[in-house]
Amino acid sequence: MRWRGDRQSSNVEDRSGSSGRPVGKIATGGGIGVFLIAIIVFFISGGDLNTVTDTLGGGITPATYETENVSSKEYTDQKEFAAVVFAHLEDYWDGEFAERNETYQNPKLVLFTDSVNSACGQASSQVGPFYCPADQNVYLDLSFADELTNKYGATGDYAMAYVIAHEVGHHVQNELGISKQLDKIRQRVSETEYNKYSVRLELQADYLAGCFSKYLAGQTYQGQPILEEGDIDEAITAANAIGDDTLQKEYQGYVVPDSFTHGTSQQRINWFKRGYKYGDLEHGDTFNEKNLDLASAA
Numbered sequence: 001m002r003w004r005g006d007r008q009s010s011n012v013e014d015r016s017g018s019s020g021r022p023v024g025k026i027a028t029g030g031g032i033g034v035f036l037i038a039i040i041v042f043f044i045s046g047g048d049l050n051t052v053t054d055t056l057g058g059g060i061t062p063a064t065y066e067t068e069n070v071s072s073k074e075y076t077d078q079k080e081f082a083a084v085v086f087a088h089l090e091d092y093w094d095g096e097f098a099e100r101n102e103t104y105q106n107p108k109l110v111l112f113t114d115s116v117n118s119a120c121g122q123a124s125s126q127v128g129p130f131y132c133p134a135d136q137n138v139y140l141d142l143s144f145a146d147e148l149t150n151k152y153g154a155t156g157d158y159a160m161a162y163v164i165a166h167e168v169g170h171h172v173q174n175e176l177g178i179s180k181q182l183d184k185i186r187q188r189v190s191e192t193e194y195n196k197y198s199v200r201l202e203l204q205a206d207y208l209a210g211c212f213s214k215y216l217a218g219q220t221y222q223g224q225p226i227l228e229e230g231d232i233d234e235a236i237t238a239a240n241a242i243g244d245d246t247l248q249k250e251y252q253g254y255v256v257p258d259s260f261t262h263g264t265s266q267q268r269i270n271w272f273k274r275g276y277k278y279g280d281l282e283h284g285d286t287f288n289e290k291n292l293d294l295a296s297a298a
């Protein structure tokens with residue numbers, strides 16, 4: 001992605017507390033799911049992490065972090081990249097809502113290291129990037145970029161752009177009132193039943209990330225296209241790597257479809273591609289049963 005020198009969002013708050021930061025190095029693997037950790041955090045903090053919507057599925061082995069400072073240059077680069085992606089997301093969603101004669105409230109991007117306090121409770125980096133509807137912030141530990149590369153094999157800057165776009169997709173769902181409807185459903189159905197709704201919510205966030213990518217593919221910076229060769233493939237590789245089935249196979253050796261909260265790798269790829277093809281809200285109804293397993297970009 002072409003981004004150096006481009007406009008950075010002013011809605012970025014850096015709570016990482018330093019110009020450098022610890023880089024995540026996987027020292028040991030536990031086998032406890034991220035989802036379990038999220039639940040523990042929920043009970044400990046008394047917060048409402050249940051309302052958090054994140055990028056990753058369950059069953060992910062948490063990393064144990066060893067502290068090693070990355071150069072401030074690398075940190076600054078990652079931060080600026082995220083701020084530029086966030087600025088493009090503001091432009092895109094502002095425009096989309098304006099076209100529908102609706103107002104759009106920009107979310108904020110909060111950068112943190114290790115753990116963070118949100119209106120949804122305290123969360124560790126191990127839950128991965130997440131969006132908290134209660135304070136309308138996207139929370140991101142920039143070391144997730146290293147994790148994407150080293151742990152999930154999703155290389156390239158656009159993998160991270162996809163992750164940020166997915167989280168902002170959750171904000172869009174919040175703005176559209178979709179998240180609120182799902183909270184009501186959550187109160188009256190079993191966990192297994194709710195997982196099915198969670199999958200639809202997550203796939204829709206992938207779809208919205210695809211819509212944003214289509215928009216970005218049509219934009220230029222200093223006379224050059226913003227998206228570079230391979231960018232879309234980088235997003236697809238990331239979507240594939242963080243599908244529930246792929247993560248469960250990798251980290252627990254078997255797959256439990258009832259426990260899926262984010263969708264299979266194929267579903268995530270399909271919905272991202274579909275968003276990239278249509279780039280509108282109309283084709284993004286993941287809640288319609290017959291749409292769920294659409295063939296790629298159908």
Ligand SMILES: [Zn+2]
Binds near residue numbers: 054205
């Ligand atoms: Zn998500």
